Amino acid sequence: MEIFDPINTPLTGTNLIEASAGTGKTYTIAGLFLRLILENQLTVNQILVVTFTKAATEELKERIRNTLLDAKSALLKNSSHDVFVKTIVNKYDNRALAIQLIQDALMDFDNAAIFTIHGFCQRILHENAFETQSLFDTKLVADPTGLTREIVDDFWRRHVYSLPMEFISYLLKKISGPEYFIRLLTKNRTTDVKIVPEIGKPELASLNDFRALFKRLRTIWPNSRIQVTHLLKDSSLSGSVYGSLKTVAMQAGISKRDLMVASMIESMDKFVDINSAGFPLFKGFEKFTATKIENSTRKNYRPLSHEYFDICDSLYHKGVSLESEMETYLMYFKVQCFKITREQLLVRKKQNNIQFYDDLLIKLKKALEDNGGKNLVQIIRKKYSAALVDEFQDTDSFQYNIFTRIFDSKKNTLFMIGDPKQSIYSFRGADIFSYMKAARNTDSKYTLIKNWRSDPNLITAVNTIFSNIKTPFVFDKIGFEKGISGKKIRSMKERYLPGLTLWYLGENKKAKTTKPLSKTESVSVIAKAVSGEISRLILENKNNPSHDIHAKDIAVLVRTNRQAQIIKKNLSLKGIPSVLYLTGDIFHTHEAMEMERILLSIAEPGNERAFNAAVVTDILG
The missing domain is CATH 1.10.3170.10 (Recbcd, chain B, domain 2)
Known part of the structure; x- marks a missing residue:
């Protein structure tokens, strides 16, 4: 697989960019947007940018706008703190034209075509109501x-x-x-x-x-x-x-x-x-x-x-x-x-006369496949000369068919950016087979390998583990590309901190047996060890301004809600605040059990045991 070159990669055809977490996916999209403005001389409403949440669209708008502002500043002042922007603008001898193109893009940026997938479908259906047989007064x-x-x-x-x-x-x-x-x-x-x-x-x-x-x-x-x-x-x-x-x-x-x-x-x-x-x-x-x-x-x-x-x-x-x-x-x-x-x-x-968000996808796909579909495709292609699809790993076969039907053309440019390793998460709509189909049918396939987020030692540890497994993500077509750190190790001390540490449970010293700890005993030992290590990290760095660690900087991943509750309890005993992100039944939580005790006491005011159970709860006690 070819390493993506943000400056020289051709802006033509259908392209797939595999980008792991922390490799600068949003930065890459903003860079492609800038190049399409300058090199292909497209307007902001000719470049379709699609992502999968409203929050992500706002972030993309902000990043793209800032990249355009930075490019404008670089052209005017002949300098930029961003190496990519500096290199891009230095390619253009006709600076006056480049400044004008970026100035026009910024002036018209409120009309930039940056949507969620549903927002894009809604826009097309509304603008082409006759071709798609859409009603104007349908409630969404x-x-x-x-x-x-x-x-x-x-x-x-x-x-x-x-x-x-x-x-x-x-x-x-x-x-x-x-x-x-x-x-x-x-x-x-x-x-x-x-x-x-x-x-x-x-x-x-x-x-x-x-x-x-x-x-x-x-x-x-x-x-x-x-x-x-x-x-x-x-x-x-x-x-x-x-x-x-x-x-x-x-x-x-x-x-x-x-x-x-x-x-x-x-x-x-x-x-x-x-x-x-x-x-x-x-x-x-x-x-x-x-x-x-x-x-x-x-x-x-x-x-x-x-x-x-x-x-x-x-x-x-x-x-x-x-x-x-x-x-x-x-x-x-x-x-x-x-x-x-x-x-x-x-x-x-x-x-x-109502429709759901998914109905927008259904209607657009049907309209593209009907007799007037070819005409609709030409209308959309004429409107959007280029498309950048963010978080492509979350695309299902339905959405993929819409994109390819519209933009599978030599005259249009399509970049799909995503992390194939996250396509296994079907619970959020991802479809691993859609991703593999896209990888097979794309003109060019690239990868982003430099990780700007994770510490170098952690990247080395991950590389070591996954590169030694033949099919680490089950499917042969989803391979593992070794990451390269884009960060510097900040101190000599950090140079020797391992990226991954395996803890082994000790012997069961209390019991007179050589048998390993039981599952229940292990959970208790692990919870105490984890809370103890977190306490040490926070206290050890308390007076170190250059490396101050707070409770909010630490995450603990567990398999079950019960294990999360045990970790939280042990952290509380050490005076460390924590927040639980739980899944499952709300009625199994500690708060629900306490509410049950209080309600039982209210329902049976003469029951002394129910009353005593209620008054010792955290809510009343």
Whole structure:
């Protein structure tokens, strides 16, 4: 791959620039913009710049404007602190023309075509309403969640509550209720999803037999419970399956078998409860079956027998058949929900004359592919002679098709700038295959290798790790390019600070064993070590003006919210403030648990325990 030359790279054709974090991506875009103004003599509204957030568009506008101002100053004063700008302006003998071009660009900069992808689509649809068959009075709705939820909830009420209760129970164990379909519908708004194969409505052939067996099981359980409990504790059963008969440490008179059987009986109690659907079978149900008991009987012992075990055996085998049928029915249900809700969403949007941001993409893509598409392409190409696409790794196939259909022309210039390593983040809309397709079809492919953000030692460490892995990013087409530091090491002391340090947990000195620390113990040890190191870094540099480190300069990455809470607690014990950036359920947070205690106390004012729990919370205490 060719290293990108910001000064001499040709401004023609389709180009892909791979830029890792810190390599000057925004700086490169601003430089290309300046060169297009000076070399191709384009106006600011002839250069399309597209990025993926409103905040990024504002940053790009500011950086590009500043680059133009710097170039103007360099031309007038014949000097610049920026080597790139200085080199560019020195290429032009006709300085008067160069100054005029930049002056015109600055005067008209408010009309610069710097948009988000949705902003660009909206502009094209509005300016070409006839060609794209767009209505002027259509209301643009930023958040589609409300209408989507309304439609899915309506489907749920109409179709779910009339289904067999066994399927509803199975459905809710497999998916997160209506939320699953809201996410599914949201994720596939811009794609023409084809469902293959088409699924007809399946039958639950085993359901009636299953219900009859479950009814019999529920009926005889109260009178069989004590005897079944006694039999499951029999010494004839394998300890590896039903628990050892040896006494548990610290619990005199209680064996592992006692604990396991107690858990099994509790599960069965819940299973046969009057409010239970009886399906799916709970984990461990098989241990109640005659077949499992026979296969788990120790040598020279006679297998235990009981009517309950026989019924469980029949119910288990019927349950296996029913689960297979339920899985097919679930697929059918998903397809029906997706089809009906997607169709209803289109109807509701048309009735209310509204559209979502993603509809802008859909409409423009459709307009480009329709009979008048060629004419529309020519209109856009004439308007924008060059396009610079920022954060290209976040582009999906839908957006990529729009860009290539418009700018895949020798007369136009297209630069796509992004980091392929970030294309793996599908949760934010990225599509690794779109990026690889772009890499295959581009005229020229470049890379930015100089890192201006990270410390030299860190870059060396990252190079060492990833360059020794054949396919560090899973896909062969996404390779690793070694970075080069653009920063200087500031002191001799920093020269010897490693870019990466691996900490190893020590031995478990408290326990008289050679076994490694348990997961719970490890989390505690790591949290204390991390908070201790952070405290040392802050205090050590407190009186060093040249290298002052504050709590806000440090980030701690963890895998789970629980680990984050533990780190925060340890930092608090050392008087170090911290902020959590959590994902997941808000009701699992410390604040939510405290609010629950307070609300319980309010709901039961006469409950002394609830009152005491409330008054010791951080909120009230």
